[in-house]
Amino acid sequence: MTFSPELEARLAKMLESYPKGRERAALIPMLMYTQDEVGHISKELAEEVAKRCGVTTLQVEEVVGFYTMLRTKKMGKTHLQICTNISCLLVGGDELWQHASKKLGIGHNQVTADGSISLEEVECIGACSWAPAIQTNYDFHHYVTLDQLDKLIDDLRRIQ
Amino acid sequence: MPYNKPHPAETIIISRRFHLPNSASIDTFLAHDGYKAARKALDMSQDDIINEVKKSNLRGRGGAGFPTGMKWGFVPRQSPKPKYIVVNADESEPGTCKDRLLMEFDPHRLIEGCLIAAKAVGAHQGWVYIRGEYRYLIDIMDKAIAEAYKANWLGKNVQGTGFDFDLSTHTGAGAYECGEESALLESLEGKRGQPRIRPPFPAVSGAFQCPTILNNVETFCAVPDIILNGGDWYASLGVPRAGGTRLLCISGHVQSPGVFEVPIGFPMMRAINEMAGGLRPGRKLKAVIPGGSSCPVLKADECDLPMDYDSLAKAGSMLGSGGMVIMDDSTDMVKAALRIIKFYQHESCGWCIPCREGTLWLKKILTRLDDGIGVRSDIDLVGELAENMLGRTFCPLGDAAALPTISIVKKFRAEFEARLAQVQVPAGVSESLVRIHV
Amino acid sequence: MSNPVNLTIDGKAVQAAPGTLLIDAAKQSGILIPAFCYYEGYSLQAACRMCLVEVEKFPKLQAACTLPVAEGMVVRTEAASAVQARKTTLEFLLTNHPLDCPVCDKGGECELQDMVFRYGAGESRFTEVKHHVDEKQWSPVVYYDAPRCILCYRCVRVCDEGMGVTALGITHRGAYSEITPNKGDHLNCDQCGACIDICPVGALTSGIYRYQTRPWEMEHVGTICTHCSDGCKTTLGVRNNEIVRGNNRDSTGINGEFLCIKGRYAFDFIKHEDRLQSPMVRRNGKLEEVSWAEAVKAVAARFAEIKAAGGAIGVAGSVHSTNEESYFLQKFARQGLGTPHIDHARSGDVPALIHALAGKTDALATADSLYHAKAVLVVDADLSQQHPFLAFQVRANVRHHQAAVYTVTRGPVREEQTAAKAVHTADYLAGVRGLGEDLKKHADLVIVFGDGIKGAAVGELVAFGDSLGIPVRYVCLVDYSNSRGAMDMGLLPELGPGYHPAAVRGMSLPQMAASQDLAALWVVGADPLAGGKRLASGKAFVVVQDLFLTDTAKQADVVLPSASAYEKSGTVTNVTGQIQRLKKGLNIMGAKPDLEIFGLIARAMGVDAGRAQNEAVFEEIRKSVRGYNVPLPVLATGGAAQAQPVNGRVDVLPDPELVRSAGDTLFTSGSLGRYSKILGSVMEAPGALYKG
Structure with missing residues (x-):
């Protein structure tokens, strides 16, 4: 498996960022960055990363199963993450979550039929003082209102 | 990322470059x-x-x-x-x-x-x-x-x-x-x-x-x-045995939540009322999580204290990570307890038994209680199970889950009881039958 | 040892070496601190929290499995707080554990049951829905029931650290964590079943044993595995004259808890449908079932005729028979039948090694030496495949003592994973010599060699060992459970018992087969005509004693059904010269132990070869076979007695060309393996040496 030249360059640098013989350390970053390009950790990707980091595919599976951001199934083009943890809960995070779920007709870690949006009820994303907060892929949105979320979802649906 | 101009009451040292243009360069x-x-x-x-x-x-x-x-x-x-x-x-x-x-x-x-x-x-x-x-x-x-x-x-x-x-x-x-x-x-x-x-x-x-x-x-x-x-x-x-300033992240039911740099020992109520703009109009303070959700919550009447390690320990909580969550009288403490335990259950790595099984059990009970399904002894059970995790887990996550739970159940028990009272148990149906039913 | 640490455990003054873990120090003084995840010999986890104890001056309960002893420490293992903690931890554990004990294989010997019995609450407060996932089958041997799993990670460690296979991992997180096999939905591994045996609960169960019996209905018979030559003790679970499982959970025997797939599961050949259960005599070209009396009479009469006529009688002994049988057979042959033509299938050049070590003491390594030597050199052997227990010892040595391992093999072997140096060559001696400078650095060395080193090469290897200037000990690898005993007992045309030159040098097996004059061939537990080979002598009277109708048996005039190692008593000698006793586990209708058959034939012939009875023969072996004068109580109590064969020259050295290992893998076992359905079902992972 090969990746884009930019990603390949990043991966090469990544493998050199750890002491010699400790290439396994690159495993999680490599999974994260390749997942961004491939979409999810397919069997093929897991085997490729295992090879590059000198681990077994079982060791990759162990890691993939542990970390919530590593996914073995395809998510939406936009992964909409709504925080409902305590700080967000106090200021309407749960309402945002209910609204998005209802509007999209999908639940936690599900994808819309058109593949445009996937939804996740996430734990604290470190935006407590700017709550309620959501993330679309890696982008933060702060002080989100129901109207804003509504509009955001409409916009995201149009991106195919 | 929103960043406000520093509040006049702040002592800006590590945050002193935040407001500079192009500060990251x-x-x-x-x-x-x-x-x-x-x-x-x-x-x-x-x-x-x-x-x-x-x-x-x-x-x-x-x-x-x-x-x-x-x-x-x-x-x-x-x-x-x-x-x-x-x-x-x-x-x-x-x-x-x-x-x-x-x-x-x-x-x-x-x-x-x-x-x-x-x-x-x-x-x-x-x-x-x-x-x-x-x-x-x-x-x-x-x-x-x-x-x-x-x-x-x-x-x-x-x-x-x-x-x-x-x-x-x-x-x-x-x-x-x-x-x-x-x-x-x-x-x-x-x-x-x-x-x-x-x-x-x-x-x-x-x-x-x-x-x-x-x-x-x-x-x-x-x-x-x-x-x-x-x-x-x-x-x-700072104070003796704890020097310098630290960043307080104030969130929840305040008018101007934000991150503020204060010397260690800064009064909690000043942070809430002056820097964070106080509570919303017509609302009263109910509880504060002083340093991240792992800390035992403080009731409003326990919050008049300086933010330092010893004072918070004396009040039965912790200075923690600086994450202050302010809860006013509209807060549903049963929901808060559930949300907190849900988090720790989700994040429990599964390595040791008390944390792995304890957080899941607690989540199941609190989910029920939040729905008003359960019996009064379930409230005791929540406290007991959390106590049974305390100090016995492999890492501090077990304590982090147990401490807020114990404090909420203890300090806001009446809310749990009220929730149970909302669901009508037909006359003649004993507590044990309700238990079996759930 | 530096000064011991003094501490108090449960009011008892205890001494322990510095660095000893509290749980070990307690155990040494007879105090058992409960634990699930702690397991002696494997890495520490501190995950189950069962071993929490009260230690004075510590504000919290401490995990005894990770706390080193300290001077003046005062420990209360059964303090009320510790007992209460155990009770609540068990309560947590049982929330997601299905209480299906009545149908669980582990019921009755489950550590969780025992723990709850001792520390658990009398009632359950858990009224929520349990998390359920379906049971999975990972291989013909291994089943996993995740809800029963208490996540103690013993299986993961035994597979990784003990076996060097790393076929098990942990996926998911929190309460949903599960043990996972290395190939997604199945296992590609040694199928040794160590994970199943080490599982404290019924999460991992064996495809062979599951739902067969309740454990208390079995009789537990500790005997020696009949497959390879490592001499592992296997405890057979016998019910209604049938073996339902093999394991070694009581840890007796040289192998501790170790067993490979063969020791644990490959006992199924005994009830294979092709098993011979009646003697047969050839009549009109066809083998017909006859009574024992008739068959024995036919053999005795013909042997007597041939003997009287001075005809050549060839005898092929077995590598699975007991020492008593092999000794009796050669004595019967040499003295009773008057024939020098005795041989067996040789797989290692032990006589050459004994000769080369003349004058040295303590130069033969034991299974224990492989665990204690500072360095181990493996030459021409895929140890993990062919000698799994020896390989296990080497891995444990690396893990516990940081031993240095060197390998010289013609292809990749598992030992390389932890090897200091690995050399791939078919010129083994050259490869070995290239390691001289490395090997010299170590305090001592054990050299393990396969059939690639034989004849003069053995002498050269020993000379190389001498040149290192460090103590060197040797293991000459042989194939089967009593390959070594067959040689020690003198089943060789050149050598009698104890490696004394035979009075008359007889024919080797190939010579017998090629002889035009062979009048009789008596084959005991061997298959010299495998593959449809024919004897050069068309007139030879062929007698075969075996479990199955082998290729040789198909050409026999008389076939006598013999008992397997699990159906008889006697002693066997393993690859490192350790003598151990077989214990009879069951009877197979119609089959008789070889020794009994020899006795019947001798009596029918009127030949006096001594009493055909184990104790009597072994007494004679002790007196006449050098190195076998071992203490009887050791054997009687199920121990291993070290044979020290000779310390002198072997004047006549057998032909090295006849030394040839069968090259079995973990999933083959010579002719026996063919009759083990379980071995045949798990062919996925032969060692790298065997690919292609």
Whole structure:
């Protein structure tokens, strides 16, 4: 498996960022960055990363199963993450979550039929003082209102 | 990222460059005392640096509050093994959002702190372990690191002193447990984020089983000013046994939530009422989580205290990570308890029995209670189960789940009882039948 | 040892070496601190929290499995707080554990049951829905029931650290964590079943044993595995004259808890449908079932005729028979039948090694030496495949003592994973010589060699060992459970018992087969005509004693069904010269132990070869076979007695060309393996040496 030249360059640098013989350390970053390009950790990707980091595919599976951001199934083009943890809960995070779920007709870690949006009820994303907060892929949105979320979802649906 | 102008009541030291235009660039940094402390430290002896940090009474800002200078002093500098610097930027304690600001607005301060720590223990490599959700901060840090390499504040022969130091970012992938230092190290090594048996502590056997200084972002960020102005100066800002300032992240039911820098020992009510703009009109304070959701909650009448380690301990809680969650009288404490336990259940790594099974059981009961299904003895059971986790788990996550739960059930029991009263149990149906039914 | 540490455990003054873990120090003084995840010999986890104890001056309960002893420490293992903690931890554990004990294989020997019995609450407060996932089958041997799993990680460690296979991992997180096999939905591994045996609960169960019996209905018979030559003790679970399982949970025997797939599961050949259960005599060209009396009479009469006529009688002995049988057979042949033509299938050049070590003492390594030597050199052997227990010992040595391992093989072997140096060559001696400088650095060395080193090469290897200037001990690898005993007992045309030159040098097996004059061939538990080979002598009277109708048996005039190692008593000698006793586990209708058959034939012939009875023969072996004068109580109590064969020259050295290992893998076992359905079902992972 090969990746884009930019990603390949990043991966090469990544493998050199750890002491010699400790290439396994690159495993999680490599999974994260390749997942961004491939979409999810397919069997093929897991085997490729295992090879590059000198681990077994079982060791990759162990890691993939542990970390919530590593996914073995395809998510939406936009992964909409709504925080409902305590700080967000106090200021309407749960309402945002209910609204998005209802509007999209999908639940936690599900994808819309058109593949445009996937939804996740996430734990604290470190935006407590700017709550309620959501993330679309890696982008933060702060002080989100129901109207804003509504509009955001409409916009995201149009991106195919 | 919204960042307000500093509040007049703040003491801005580590946040003092936040409001500068283009604050993340090395040029802005250098124009405002940047790398001066590192330059000074590069000419200091290792003992002098560590002594200065010891004098400062700086305590770890991640939550545990361990004296930083002492931690650095544990590194066996004579060991033939390489030494490493690891930054815990896995900020994920609910209520906490300060490290984000430090990395977004002043990334070079973190690099400078790492460089000083590296010099102090003879480390030549380090990693900034940043939670995966903070990808934009990884990009900012990567850019700052590249600038620092270019300006020779990182890399070989830093500023011609003969000292080498390499630093890179390392992304997490979504696991609260990796905020625990030994789990972070496992994760750094490409494994499941499960904590290690301690001792040995990271200072002796950390990253790749080598001596490692592992501190929170804010802790490293405090170091340059300590070196620049002296440990005594820093210590004098705080209270005895806990020096300096720290960032308070105020969230929840206040009018102007935000992150504020205050000296240790700053009065909690002033922080809430002055800096965070007080409660919403017509609302009264009900409870405060003083330092991240792992801390026992304080009732409104317990909040009139200075924000320092000892005062909070005396009040039965903790200073924690600086994440203050303010709850007014509209707060549903049953829901709050459920949401908190749901989090810890989700994040429990599963390594040890009491945390793995205890958090799930508690979540199941609290989910029921939130729906008004249950019996009064279930409320006792929640408290008892949390007590049964306390002090018996492999790592502090078990306590982190148990402590807030115990405090909420104890202090707000009436709300749980009221919730149960909302569901009508038909006459003649005994408690045990309800139990079977649920 | 530096000064011992003094501490008090449960009011008892205890001494322990510095660094000893509290749980070990307690155990040494007879105090058992409960634990699930702690397991002696494997890495520490501190995960189950059952071993929390009260230690004075500590504010919290401490995990005894990770706390080193300290001077003046005062420990209360059964303090009320510790007992309460155990009770609540068990309560937590049972929330997601299905209480299906009545149908669980582990019921009755489950550590969780025992723990709850001792520390658990009398009632359950858990009224929520349990988390359920379906049971999975990972291989013909291994089943996993995740809800029963208590996540003690013993299986993960035994597979990784003990076996060097790393076929098990942990996926998911928190309460949903599960043990996972290395190939997604199945296992590609040694199928040794160590994970199943080490599982404290019924999460991992064996495809062979599951739902067969309740454990208390079995009789537990500790005997020696009949497959390879490592001599592992296997405890057979016997019910209604049938073996339902093999394991070694009581840890007796040289192998501790170790067993490979053969020791644990490959006992199924005994009830294979092709098993011979009646003697047969050839009539009109066809083998017909006859009574024992008739068959024995036919053999005795014909042997007597041939003997009287001075005809050549060839005898092929077995590598699975007991020492008593082999000794009796050669004595019967040499003295009773008057024939020098005795041989067996040789797989290692033990006589050459004994000769080369003349004058040295303590130069033969034991299984224990492999665990204690500072360095181990493996030459021409895929130890993990062919000698799994010896390989296990080497891995344990690396893990516990940081031993240095060197390998010289013609292809990749598992031992390389932890080897200091690995050399791939078919010129083994050259490869070995290239390691001289490395090997010299170590305090002592054990050299393990396969059939690639034989004849003069053995002498050269020993000379090389001498040149290192460090103590060197040797293991000459042989194939089967009593390959070594067959040689020690003198089943060789050149050598009698104890490696004394035979009075008359007889024919070797190939010579017998090629002889035009062979009048009789008596084959005991061997298959010299495998593959349809024919004897050059068309007139030879062929008698075969075997479990199955082998290729040789198909050409026999008389076939006598013999008992397997699990159906008889006697002693066997393993690859490292350790003598151990077989214990009879069951009877197979119609089959008789070889020794009994020899006795019947001798009596029918009127030949006096001594009493055909184990104790009597072994007494004679002790007196006449050098090195076998071992203490009887050791054997009687199920121990291993070390044979020290000779310390002198072997004047006549057998032809090295006849030494040839069968090259079995973990999943083959010579002719026996063909009749083990379980071995045949798990062919996925032969060692790398065997690919292609």
